[in-house]
Amino acid sequence: MSDKPLFPEPDVALIPAPGRVSASLPGGGTGYVVDADTEIEATEGTERVARWLRSTVGAATGLPLHPHRTSGNRILLRIIPSLAAGLGSPEAYRLCADGYLIAIDGASEAGLFWGAQTFRQLLGPEAFRRAPVTGRREWEFPAVTVHDAPRFRWRGLMLDVARHFMPKEGVLRYLDLMAAHKLNVxxxxxxxxQGWRIEIRRHPRLTEVASWRARTKFGHRASPLWDQKPHGGYYTQDDIREIVAYAAERHISVVPEIDVPGHSQAAVAAYPELGNTDVIDTTALTVWDTWGISSNVLAPTDTTLRFYEEVFEEVLELFPADAAEFSAFVHVGGDECRKDQWRESVTAKTRITELGLAGEDELQSWFIGHFDRWLAARGRRLIGWDEILEGGLAPGAAVSSWRGYGGGIAAARAGHDVVMCPEQHVYLDHRQAPGEDEPVPIGFVRTLEDVYRFEPVPPQLTEEDARHxxxxxANVWTEAMEDAARVDYQTFPRLAAFAEVAWSRLPAPPERDFADFERRMAAHYRRLDALGVAYRPPAGPRPWQRRPGVPGRPLEGPVPNPWTPGTDL
Known part of the structure; x- marks a missing residue:
């Protein structure tokens, strides 16, 4: 079939929006019926996608989707590398359904998998359940041809499991939710x-001590409320291997974050020698039970460096570089490192003098630089929050730009790769509406429409710099999210809007058709219902989603817009 659309564009409610949809038959309508006789013809390299279709779509529909053995109706899976050139990405796919078969072609196995996700959406919301809910034996499929490819290679979700632990089953569920939205990091x-969540066998106190706290602040750190029961948990090394393998099956890279040198009080509580022992009695420290930024940071000593090298040695073994596209990356945090203890520490001052550094800021840069070189020597790439730019950064390191666009702009202009995740736009812990019913209101108001109008590439970058x-x-920080239902509420439906921003080639924010997105969301809410997602309804929180009397920290004022002349980013 020609790539040129032959018939008017059909009305399909796909999220994220595909590049091009056309009717495969005159008049559109149903092009195919998927039933008990439908088989899957898995050509070379497509077996994993066929297995995924049987385990998800097959389970939801009750259809066997046997391997193709007859000349009957079938779903044909193929990898056609030449699609990458035509559609501009190795993750491109083409789906065509007419009266004879459904063909899903991918430029790679990843592209084929994204095409299979579109196939599932086109079957209808019931295809997102885990078992059949009716006696339905025939599933009508629209006569459409879809040509699609992502705008960005890195389409990510950050989940904070340190502040509130999410058990392994919840993590696997979120990987499925990411895959359903074509997110891949x-x-x-x-x-x-507030917690250490990964087993390090060489240092067992990280899970024996650092993985749990005696109580937890309920609400913002200024709240007088406490949850007095212990909170904790961690992933065993086999748990981590399972998570990484599960993600790889869904073409999702897992990028672990081990924070240094700040955000480390839990580690110091377990191993007091890691802290600034000449300033405070680190043996008295416990895992922090409140929110904010702790002053208890790592000491810039050889002991600390060797300890974390041993940690990273086990991390690299658990997160292999070849698992998926961005699996070589290791995130080291590097943000919000308070220097108070370093300014008082004789050990830190001596290190600054020995290295000929200008002060504590350059000491942090030296700390990050050490692990940049250490990781690079092992074939890995360091990525950190935009504070790692301060004091200089090695050429191969990448930057997560969170304090607005400014860090990302500076990094890209300096030749560093960038992941744009400005807190003012895509921090999903921020409140979704200004109303008093919003549970534990944190940060700026970021509505579904606000997230839909987020643009990752600011106009201040040249075309060459924008390639970086x-x-x-999107980032999900869980200080005020005490359980999975709260994580769902803050994350959805805004993650659906974010996924479209990350995948689809949308016009500039002022021209984006939010009304059309809302129209398609009407169908997508039914998919989320089938998946059991406790999202925020468009009309506002349900009674049980509210948290009356639990203080938050709402912020007021305009959010910086890079399309406004003279904006300070």
Whole structure:
């Protein structure tokens, strides 16, 4: 079939929006019926996608989707590398359904998998359940041809499991939710002041001590409320291997984050020698039970460097570089490192003098630079929050731009790859509406429409510099999210809008058709219902989603817009 559309564009409610949809038959309508006789013809390299279709779509529909053995109706899976040139990405796919078969072609296995996700959406919301809910034996499929490819290579979600632990089953569920939205990078925030979530066998106290706290602040750190029961948990090394393998099956890279040198009080509580022992009694520290930025940071000593090298040795073994496209990346945090203890520490001052550094800021840069070189020597790439730019950054390191667009612009102009995730736009812990019913209101108001109008590439970048923008990600910080339902509420439906921003080639924000997105969301809410997602309804929170009397920290004022002349980014 020619790539040129033959018939008027059909009305399909796909999210994220595909590049081009056309009717495959005159008048559109149903082009195919998927039933008990439908088989899957899996050509070379497509077997994993066929297995995924049987385990998800097959389970939801009750259809066997046997391997193709007869001349009957079938779903044909193929990898056609030449599609990449025509559609501009190795993750491109083409789906065509007419009266004879459904063909899903991918420029790569990843592209084929994204095409299979579109196939599932076109079957209808019931295809997102885990078992059949009716006796339906025939599933009508629209007569459409879809040509599609992502705008950005890095389409990410960061999930903070350090502040509130999410058990392994919840993580696997979020990987499925990411795949359903064609997101492909899972930034796994594993350590912080409030908890350490990954087993390191060489240092067992990281899970024996640092993985749990005696109580937890309920609400913002200014809240007088406490949850007095212990909170904790961690992933065993086999849990991590399972998560990475599960993600790889869905063409999702898992990027682990181990925070240094700040956000490290939990580690110091477990191993006091890691802290600034000449300033405070680090043996008295416990895992932090409140929110904010702790002053208890790592000491810039050889002991600390060797300890974290041993940590990273185990991390690299658990997160192999070849698992998926961005699996070589390791996130080291590097943000919000308070220098108070370093300014008082004789050890830190001596290190600054020995290295000929200008002060504590350059000491942090030296700390990050050490692990940049260490990771590079092992074939890995360091990525960190935009503070790692301060004091200089090695050429191969990448930057997560969170404090607005400014860090990303500076990094791209300096030749560093960038992931755009400005807190003012894509921090999904920020409140979704100004109303008093919003649970634990944090940060700026970021509505569904606000997220839909987010643009990852600011106009201040030249075309050449913009090539350093690998993509974008949404960040979910869980200080005020005490359970999976709260994470769902803050994340959805805004993650659907973000996914369209990351995948689809949308016009500039002022010209984006949010009304059309809302129209398609009407169908997508039914998919989220089938998946059991406790999203925020368009009309506002349900009674049980509210948190009356739990203080938050709402911020007021305009959010910086890079399309406004003279904006300070």
């Amino acid at each position: 899972f930034h796994f925030h594993l350590t912080d002041d 923008v690998l993509g974008t990600q």
